[in-house]
Amino acid sequence: MSLRQILLVLKREYMTRIRSKAFILATVLIPLGMVVFFGIVIGISLWDSDTEQTIGIADRTEVLYPRLQEIAPDRYKDLSDLAEDSLQSLVQREEIDGFIVLEESHIEGQKNPEFVSSGSGGLKLQNTLRTDLREVIRNERLARANVSEDVQKIYESDISLTTTKLTETGEETEDDTGFLTIVGFIMGAIIFGAISGYGGLITRSVIEEKTNRIIEVIASSVKPIELLFGKLAGIGALALTQMTFWVASLLGLAAAAGPLAGIFLSEQMSNMPETAQAAQGSQGIDPEVFSIPTIDTSLIIYFAIFFILGYLIYASIFAAIGSAVDSEADTQQYMFPVMVPIFVAYIIMFQTMNNPDGTLSVIGSLIPFCTPIVMITRIAITDVPFWQISLSILLMIGTFMGTMWLSAKIYSVGILSYGKSTNWKELMKWVRQG
């Protein structure tokens, strides 16, 4: 193998692409597109929470409704004068979204209130009603039990969790799980996107040389394996350039967006009634999360390692696919089985975000075809044992050598077979023949 030839191929692959308008546009537009996408998602969820339902309250106790009104004056409407059948007809005419009849037995006994609705509202409304009712009934019970003010205060106090992470050196650091989960997700998603995107680019690049019919001219100067290495390295270098640009922008954005989001969210919360804010607080969105946490250098290094290894494994396969077919339309039958593990890894990643040390996450992060996506998310969120990281890296290197060996055989035969797309059986023959 001649390094000179590999470098020449690498340079061509890199230079012709990095200067192309399509590449420059994609580099700028993809992050912009993602920002717009997330903006829309967040925008929708904020806008959506503004819709309010009206719930009729028929309060037979005369003490619960005033308490509810304190919590959310717009949500609860006093319809205590009406009988149950008129309430039902109000719901049917859609003048109210539902009603609840509150009786003494709800306070004195253990009977649960019943929410009658036309079916609108969804889970979120039910949660809100449950929380509100639990609170007013509990407070009324406390008031009636004549407990001391101290005890009442204990019940009114709200407890939220401050988390601290103990590092191996014994140092206590502020825990940034919320932030790091997002970082882990973004890193996993970037690797997922990059593997599929650059894999496709590799396949197209190989097919292009075949359909252009330049491949035989090249093959009379360069060994197929040199061409393959040069191509993987050239497009890999292109990928790294793009990644560096994106990660740098991401870090820049994170530094800027963290405080901004913090300010934005705390304003939102101070506008809410106090009790609601307390309820929100205990559910976990803590403005603290959005203070500027630092991303470890080691995380960035791991990202680079898993990105490069993941890219190499898949790129070698995608190159073989390109050499086995005659046009892009014929890649389907091979693309599908290759994309399955990538998608499985992507799905496991969502589980990993909630439970980074669960069995599924650990196993997923050790399967070489899923490692790049799952492992980086785990490393970002939790403290992954070093043996698992080293094992996954070793497994990936081994897998790459295997896929590269197979791919080189298929590639060296495939690039010279024009005019037909091959099938699996033929492919096996090439591997034996190559």
Added chain:
Amino acid sequence: MAVIEVSNISKSFGDTQAVDNVSFEIPKGRIFGLLGPNGAGKTTAIRIINHILIADSGTVTISGYPVSSKTQSMIGYMPEERGLYKKMKVGEQLIYLAQLKGLSHEEAKTKIRYWLDRFEAADWFDKKVGELSKGMSQKIQFIATIAHNPDIYIFDEPFSGLDPINSEMLKEIVIELRDNGNTILFSTHRMEQVEQMCDDICLFNNGKAVLKGNLREIKQRYGKNTVNIEFEGNDAFLDDLQDVRINNRSANYAEIRVLNGQSMQEILKKAMNHAEIYKFERVEPSLTEIFISTVGEDNINPNELA
């Protein structure tokens, strides 16, 4: 010493024996024609010589060196399936291809400037290949083949797809290269096209070399057993001739191979009775005829001998 020496090479793809124990040698400074119908194994043999494919058995040496990456840069190869990167500029692309053949960037640039000038294409240097016409990109393809100034040139089916102007130009280049002491290997299934150019030939059929040697000697060996006849009138008399094989027949022309020592005067008499004769000439057989009589009429698919 032979510049290209092919000894007993064989290559099979699955059940297909593409090249079957073939040997030939090409002396320095000659134009060598590798002839035969499509699918005879010419391209496979050429790819083995170019070290693109590896022979299952047998050896190939180039100027004494066994084929390797090193011998690749001693050869200028224009494959039958040829093309260029459409999105790359002409200059860049030619420099890249010449660099792959071992030239430095500067050397490559100088050579390519020279050849672009020579083909009156100097102002294409910064044009993308995709913007060129077919004839123009064929010229670029020649430059890509010869720019690194090798001693050996291999053209696989060079005339297929060429327009007449470029065809003529290629012939001139090939003769010029030979006259400068270079060695040229051609392959073609259109035998009449290279008859005038080749010094030596090797006929391929079904993966085997069935006839090889100096073209002139081969032809002389067959003697003047063929008649070229040009006439005006009804050509039905040609169908009545016995013990002949008619090649290259058209409305007023035929190439008649006379078999079994039959007298040519008889044929002339018959022809005179039916048509007005413009020309009647005893000649050596054409390569096509030699090929047919070598492998036997039953062993070839006439459609493949276009």
